[in-house]
């Protein structure tokens with residue numbers, strides 16, 4: 389027996405990201421984003437409301453960073469999602485991120501997030517408020533790499549967003565190997 393719900397999208401759990409941009413005056417801004425996803429090996433799609441300062445910055449410079457939000461930073465992650473620079477002029481002082489200029493794009497990298505992607509905007513559609521961007525570099529802290537040289541979620545502990553109940557969750561452990569476990573049913 390199933391119950392029918394509304395036309396809202398309940399895709400959660402989904403990843404949580406922090407977008408980094410430079411404002412017109414060269415200072416940094418950060419914004420939380422969960423409506424984003426990977427749509428290819430190097431492309432991402434994001435739903436970005438056009439009124440956000442972050443969206444304006446991305447459209448002005450054509451470049452931004454996106455970091456995977458971590459459990460350790462949950463308070464700061466939520467804060468940059470509930471406060472806009474438009475109204476809170478000292479927004480970034482509340483989170484105190486350590487920033488440095490990204491190597492390949494004109495956007496800030498926040499040291500507190502070990503996994504970051506540097507992105508170039510391909511397209512922003514004002515009607516749908518959908519952005520498509522490409523990844524040009526991924527600066528990742530060595531301390532979160534596994535023995536195989538790739539980032540290990542068990543080390544950087546990504547936040548997971550439960551959009552149904554509006555909670556930040558932690559990621560459970562590995563269930564099975566992808567492109568592999570299904571072979572048992574061949």
Ligand SMILES: Cc1cc2nc3c(=O)[nH]c(=O)nc-3n(C[C@H](O)[C@H](O)[C@H](O)COP(=O)(O)O)c2cc1C
Nearest residue numbers: 420421422423435436437440441442469471472473
């Ligand atoms: C959990 C969470 C997820 C969010 N996801 C998005 C999103 O995917 N797209 C979006 O446009 N805004 C999203 N927001 C809202 C922005 O982060 C928020 O409006 C922010 O204050 C904008 O900051 P800015 O105006 O300084 O750029 C989210 C907020 C929270 C708390």
